[in-house]
Amino acid sequence: MHLILFIIFAGFCLAGAINLLLQTHPINSALSLIVVMSSLAVLYLLLGAEFLAIAQIIVYAGAVMVLFTFVVMLLNVGEEEKTHGSKAAKIIGFPAIVAAFSVLTTVILAIQNKLGGVKLSDGVTPMTELSTVLFRDMLLPFELTSVLILVAILGAVALARKEGHR
Amino acid sequence: MIPASWYLILSAVLFSLGVIGFLIKRSLITVFMSIELMLNAVNLSFVTFAHQWHSVKGQIFVFFVMMVAAAEAAVGLAIIIAIFRARATLNVDQVDLMKL
Amino acid sequence: MSIWLFLLFSILKVAVVTAIFLGGVAYTVLLERKVVGRIQNRWGPSRVGPFGLWQPMVDGLKLFLKEDFIPAGVYRPLYLTAPLIALGCSLLSIAVVPFGSQDITVHGVKVFELADLNIGLLVLLGVTSMSIYGIALAGWSSNNKYSLLGSLRSSAQMISYELALGLSLVGVVLRTGSFSLADIVKAQSAHGALSWNILGGGQIIAFLIYITAAYAETNRAPFDLPEAETELVAGYHTEYSSMKFAMFFMAEYGNMITVSCVATLLFFGGWNSPFGHLFPEPQNIVIQALLALFWFIIKVFFFLFLYIWVRGTLPRFRYDQLMGFGWRYLLPIAMLNIVGTSLVLSALMANS
Numbered sequence: 001m002h003l004i005l006f007i008i009f010a011g012f013c014l015a016g017a018i019n020l021l022l023q024t025h026p027i028n029s030a031l032s033l034i035v036v037m038s039s040l041a042v043l044y045l046l047l048g049a050e051f052l053a054i055a056q057i058i059v060y061a062g063a064v065m066v067l068f069t070f071v072v073m074l075l076n077v078g079e080e081e082k083t084h085g086s087k088a089a090k091i092i093g094f095p096a097i098v099a100a101f102s103v104l105t106t107v108i109l110a111i112q113n114k115l116g117g118v119k120l121s122d123g124v125t126p127m128t129e130l131s132t133v134l135f136r137d138m139l140l141p142f143e144l145t146s147v148l149i150l151v152a153i154l155g156a157v158a159l160a161r162k163e164g165h166r
Numbered sequence: 167m168i169p170a171s172w173y174l175i176l177s178a179v180l181f182s183l184g185v186i187g188f189l190i191k192r193s194l195i196t197v198f199m200s201i202e203l204m205l206n207a208v209n210l211s212f213v214t215f216a217h218q219w220h221s222v223k224g225q226i227f228v229f230f231v232m233m234v235a236a237a238e239a240a241v242g243l244a245i246i247i248a249i250f251r252a253r254a255t256l257n258v259d260q261v262d263l264m265k266l
Numbered sequence: 267m268s269i270w271l272f273l274l275f276s277i278l279k280v281a282v283v284t285a286i287f288l289g290g291v292a293y294t295v296l297l298e299r300k301v302v303g304r305i306q307n308r309w310g311p312s313r314v315g316p317f318g319l320w321q322p323m324v325d326g327l328k329l330f331l332k333e334d335f336i337p338a339g340v341y342r343p344l345y346l347t348a349p350l351i352a353l354g355c356s357l358l359s360i361a362v363v364p365f366g367s368q369d370i371t372v373h374g375v376k377v378f379e380l381a382d383l384n385i386g387l388l389v390l391l392g393v394t395s396m397s398i399y400g401i402a403l404a405g406w407s408s409n410n411k412y413s414l415l416g417s418l419r420s421s422a423q424m425i426s427y428e429l430a431l432g433l434s435l436v437g438v439v440l441r442t443g444s445f446s447l448a449d450i451v452k453a454q455s456a457h458g459a460l461s462w463n464i465l466g467g468g469q470i471i472a473f474l475i476y477i478t479a480a481y482a483e484t485n486r487a488p489f490d491l492p493e494a495e496t497e498l499v500a501g502y503h504t505e506y507s508s509m510k511f512a513m514f515f516m517a518e519y520g521n522m523i524t525v526s527c528v529a530t531l532l533f534f535g536g537w538n539s540p541f542g543h544l545f546p547e548p549q550n551i552v553i554q555a556l557l558a559l560f561w562f563i564i565k566v567f568f569f570l571f572l573y574i575w576v577r578g579t580l581p582r583f584r585y586d587q588l589m590g591f592g593w594r595y596l597l598p599i600a601m602l603n604i605v606g607t608s609l610v611l612s613a614l615m616a617n618s
Contacts, residue, residue, distance in 0.1 A: 010176050013180060014179065014183075017180050017183040017187075018183065020183075020187060021187045021190065026193055027406065029196045029199055030199060031344075033202060036180070036206065040206055043173070043210060043213075044210075044213050047173070047216075047217040049216070049217070049225050051225075052228055054388040054389060055229065055232060057392035057395070057396065058388070058395050059232045059235075061392075061395070061396060062392060062394075062396055064239045066398050066399070066402070066425055067239055067240070067425075068195065068239070069402055069403075070421050070422070071243045071246060071247065073402065073405075073414065073418060075247065077193065077195060080193040080196065081192060081257050082192065083192055084259060089190075093185075093189045094186075094189065100185075104178040105178055108174045109171060109175075111171075115170040115171055115218055116169075116170060116218060117167040117169050117170060118167065118169075118173065118214070118218070119167050122217065125222060127385075129222055130225060138226055141230060145230060145233045148234065148237055149233065149237045151237075152240050156240040156241050156243070156244035157244075160248060
């Protein structure tokens with residue numbers, strides 16, 4: 001059961017991510033990204049992170065990606081043009097990402113036995129535990145993020161405002 | 167039971183795909199989406215580690231990443247709108263001057 | 267209990283609930299036409315069957331048999347999936363709604379709820395936030411400026427009002443200490459109507475915010491700007507015909523029913539009788555179940571009637587008024603409600 005769910009939704013994740021790269025129209029890329037995010041929410045559920053799964057749906061798939069599609073629709077962005085691209089990206093970027101990926105997988109496979117396995121029977125993290133840590137131990141970072149969001153809202157309004165509307 | 171390493175490898179693959187998207191995509195908005203994909207990939211490994219080590223802190227960190235990503239999306243998209251107003255294009259190769 | 271029995275029961279429940287839900291949608295349309303007709307001093311549909319009771323069937327048949335026209339220049343993949351997303355989200359959200367007492371089980375399977383989740387309330391919010399895509403993509407893929415304007419309006423409106431909607435529920439969650447809808451109802455069962463969240467819980471402000479924001483979320487009058495017929499032809503579904511249009515239509519009425527159910531569960535005590543334990547409870551478990559269902563349906567019916575009543579009597583908001591109302595009034599009041607509720611709760615906790 002766990003294996004089937006993992007394979008299905010990991011497959012959705014990969015397919016969505018690859019489709020994101022292959023599509024030329026931004027709205028198709030945005031929709032593939034929504035598929036990735038929703039499948040990740042299911043994987044979070046498998047890992048017992050119930051609250052995060054639903055926060056992933058509400059915050060990422062439901063709010064951030066709506067903003068993306070909204071901007072694509074608002075600006076009426078068309079198909080992506082194929083241009084030369086950056087030389088530095090080709091020369092340094094691709095070898096670097098191949099190297100980084102190989103290092104990551106080697107390390108993960110090397111410590112595979114120490115990591116152990118994921119069992120569905122481990123149960124979900126109770127939300128009371130989560131909120132106790134969040135609002136007690138992590139109170140300062142939490143308050144700081146709220147300030148950050150306030151600043152971000154003000155910045156977004158200032159940036160997106162039309163010139164001459166003062 | 168599934169080895170936790172599978173989740174981590176999935177996360178690594180998604181992250182690499184995000185970086186590749188960041189490098190090859192030419193539309194500013196898709197580049198931005200690739201960044202979101204990378205953040206999501208990292209979140210998956212955080213949740214996996216939180217589950218394996220029975221610590222809530224990993225999940226809390228993902229929560230913070232989500233909040234920062236939301237703020238980042240708001241500012242980033244505002245910048246994209248401002249760039250589109252000034253240049254009438256979103257191609258990253260044509261947005262390479264430091265002035266308007 | 268074997269997994270196959272569980273599967274069988276679940277499929278049965280899904281089939282029954284879907285059938286009842288879609289039937290409810292059809293008859294809500296009839297109810298709306300009748301009530302709005304009476305408000306406008308005319309009869310409404312009265313030709314087909316007694317009191318026009320067969321009208322929804324005939325309407326459905328008409329929509330089904332109409333030509334399914336796809337205009338040239340639409341972006342086909344999204345044009346075709348958008349109605350599916352809208353209807354899918356609408357059907358999905360009813361899955362977490364409990365209709366009656368949780369104690370009634372057959373072979374350990376709860377009869378009156380499809381899925382009993384710890385995070386039922388959050389799932390509802392998540393599905394609501396996903397349902398924006400149905401409308402947004404429909405408008406964008408139609409390649410029509412009225413549709414696009416309608417869908418841009420609706421994305422902005424739904425995101426704005428979702429905040430107020432979510433915050434208005436926090437007061438209820440704080441009182442109960444759980445996101446499970448069944449637990450929220452159980453917490454309101456002590457003294458009949460007096461212990462409902464809207465009265466004894468002191469959540470009347472939250473209720474008003476919820477109902478206002480929910481009207482905006484479902485794009486109903488007076489917030490029906492995405493499909494304002496006097497400005498935008500028909501808004502986001504201008505280019506849709508036949509079954510695809512019917513899917514949007516069903517999604518809208520389905521969302522109305524879900525909102526009514528949630529308002530009932532969160533603020534009006536769900537399936538609890540308003541008289542509490544004033545009268546002796548019937549011994550027979552079937553009668554108990556039916557009584558619970560009866561109270562639930564009465565309350566949902568009341569909210570559906572309220573929806574239609576509001577639609578028949580209030581003029582539409584202007585767009586800037588809509589945004590200003592959401593951000594400048596509803597959101598701060600919802601936050602004040604959270605602060606007030608948590609202060610009262612902590613004072614009560616300190617006393618006891």
